[in-house]
Amino acid sequence: MKTALICGVSGQDGAYLAKLLLEKGYKVFGGSRDAQMASFGNLSRLGIRQKINFVSLSINDFRSVLQTILKVKPDEIYNLAGQSSVGLSFEQPVETLESISIGTLNLLEAIRFSDLPIRFYNAGSSECFGDTGSLAADEMTPFRPRSPYGVAKAAAFWQVANYREAYQLHASTGILFNHESPLRPERFVTQKIVAAACRIANGSREILTLGNIDIARDWGWAPDYVEAMWLMLQQANADDYVIATGQTNKLRDFINIVFETVGLNWQDHVQIDLSLFRPTDISEGHANPRKAEDKLGWIARYKMEEVGRFMINDAN
Known part of the structure; x- marks a missing residue:
């Protein structure tokens, strides 16, 4: 049985990913800033709340991250935490940068420090690309973010790429375009x-x-996209992928x-x-998800x- 730690398990993607991993026989740990007080409403909606092992985890606190990793010893870590609203990032730019960029760095450094063979997924964003006009962005398209959220996600992307190259971590970023579901809060x-x-x-x-x-925008269905996250960590070599419908x-x-x-x-x-x-x-926002189809066998349904x-x- 594999063990997975999902940071940000209470959000849309975290809940659908937890459901997918449970169906695949994983033992799932869900990280939240205060696991004792959080409601985990999305997990309850999917009928899986009682099947998750909750841990209190603040990804902005390196000690908290390292302690959790050494305790859980996960095979896979999915970083879906951090401030997730582009609009809100204009009102809370500092919190956005810290929760996304510093949080990702803490996870990467804790994995390196633990010396455990952990595979790491990082939630990237199409917001990193900025405005590409009619050009369909792929993994080689330059980043020109136009929001504090996009800037933070771009920084996290390069941190992952650096740790993969410098320390041979199995660390991948999914550059996800917009994906929706009934679990979205109304601020979206x-x-x-x-x-x-x-x-x-x-x-x-x-x-x-x-x-x-x-x-x-390129809008897709969130349950499709969490499958792509899982597929990235099943590959022999870590890499980055654009995940989108192409429409x-x-x-x-x-x-x-x-x-x-x-x-x-x-x-x-x-x-x-x-x-x-x-x-x-x-x-x-235009996307070219061909690499995900070719290498992961993934297509948006x-x-x-x-x-x-x-x-x-x-x-x-």
Whole structure:
């Protein structure tokens, strides 16, 4: 039986990954800043809360990280922790940088110090690329991040690459494009749209207020993407991979699908608020996930249309 430690087990990706690993026969440890007080609502929704071994772990504290690793002795560590909202990173840039960049460095250094044969997955982000226009970003595309979140993720990416090269750690980064699910909190725009559409369909007279709906993103289905994380750590050699559907849509297309699914015309229920536009944003996000297909045998099963409908169906 393999043992896995998931840092950030309470989030969307952490919960789906925990479910996947349990199905594969792993013993799963879930790290949280205060495991005694956390609710772990996503794990309860998936029916797996009682199957996880919880540990209190602060990835910003090197001593906490090292103690946990020496105690658990995991075969695999998945770093899904840290501040996860691009929008919030403009309001909390210091916390974002520390939780993502310093947290990743602490994990890498603790693995090196432990001298255990641990395989490490780091959650990267398409936000590292910034605005590539119509160019489909792959693993060789330069990073030009346009948010504090993207800057922090770029720093963490290079830390992983450095430890892999300098210390021969089996450490990989998945450069994940947007991936959604019913486990998203409402501060993420996709869930905000889904929740409002359901309320309006059930009689609410509210107007959904959004920022820039002409941004374009590659949206996928989160349960697909955690499988790619696991596949990376099963390879003989560590490497970095772009994980995406390869299909890009505007946010207004997602809005249309969601409202159409509940039998409404979105234009009757949505208004734009310029104050919700970000200081700097990515107008388009395009991805080339060919390497993941060639080397991991991974292909996204679901595209934006299915994702929108899945989220609506779960909400109802």
